[in-house]
Amino acid sequence: MHVPDGFLDAPTSVATGVAAAGAVAVALRQARQELDDRTAPMAGLTAAFVFAVQMVNFPVAAGTSGHLIGGALTAVLVGPWTAVLSMTVVLLVQAVLFADGGLTALGTNVTLLGLVAVVIGYGVVRALTAVLPRTRTSLLAASGIGAFLSVPVAALAFVGLFGLGGVADVPLGAVAGAMTGVHLLIGLGEAAITVAVLGAVLAVRPDLVHAAGHLRREAALARRPGLEPAGVTR
């Protein structure tokens, strides 16, 4: 899913590179507000987590398999700015150490997978949780929808870039149709695994889910009858 070298022309690559650099610069500043001095270790471990999870392939259909992209999931878990940083670092490592995604296309990949996927995924989750009842189920549903939409929207953004700076003269409508079709399917997988992962984290450590802040309540300490220490009289 990473754009290799030579797919888009130079002006488009440079433009997306500038956009990505600007977004990362803002994210570097804003992530400090999400995590203050914990930014480096937490964003680094989140990146390691995304990297590890992307290595797990899950079966899709007819013998093919897919893996998580993780933009929406990461944004819901650690907050959008930290997610942008983590995704950027994952893409940088993949480009430099695995030749996955071209070095000259790094800006494009960060824009599509780090920025568009995170913004769409997190935006949808915030918009939906604002109108849905404040429950775990609606947060999971919103995250599923956000994750699902983030994939075809990123694919469409790629088609848009291809239309602006693609090196081939192809009917864009057909490309957009094919890309959207394939990525709607991939989006279903992304949504399923995002909901499964979030459900598991919410069950164990709901306080670790950034987007679940509105679900948090003050801990209620109730007196349980029959458990008073010895010697205490009412």
Next chain:
Amino acid sequence: MAAGPAGALSARYIAGSSPVHRLAPQAKLVAVLAFALVVVATPVHAPWAPAVYTADLLLVLGVAAVAGVAPGRLARGLVVEIPFVAFAVLLPFVARGPRVEVLGLSLSENGLATGGGILAKATIAVLAATVLAATTEPRELLHGLERLRLPQLLVQILMFMIRYADVVGGELQRMRVARESRGFRGRHLGALRVLGPAAGALFVRSYERGERVHLAMLSRGYDGRLPQGPRRAVPATQWPTALSLPASAAAVLGAGFLLG
């Protein structure tokens, strides 16, 4: 899982002492990036483009031979290209413009040139990046990026990621062994009911480890910056040596423009 016992990130590195291994990481990074830029700048519709691609390919293979990177390793590096090969192969069928008959198929001339160009450029660039990864340790690459003035916070995030990718990957591997020794076979969509919570548990463990690491670092005087060791001076000859790769590619491209 592709990761071997040596770890996911260092799996691509082949220890060695070739001249390519000994180059400073920042010089190699700049050289590979500049080389990729030159390759990408080759116009796909020029009649001499295939000759330039061939020359670029020979240049990369030459560097790989000097570095002692085996052909098998290079071929495995190309696996990442597969999804885009499919896209490039489709181009001659869907692109507009004048069409030619090839083996009874009506193909677009434009699509053939661009599809071939995309494949050639991506392949050459992937080979160059594969040689870079095979001759440079992840930690060295990090130092290189730092010397190239990547923002300090980003360098630190990268450093934590590189240090912990193997730890988190190892955790994942142990969870997989535990699952499979209990009879788990992830062959259908129902596997998500198992893999999702496993990934969730992995996140919780990673995050908690991050918190412990941070506290341990604070108690040892971490103030948001990492102490850096003495910087290794780069011998003056290294930059010209490293940049000879993109310079040769640029010379070939220039020759194409002049003679073509």
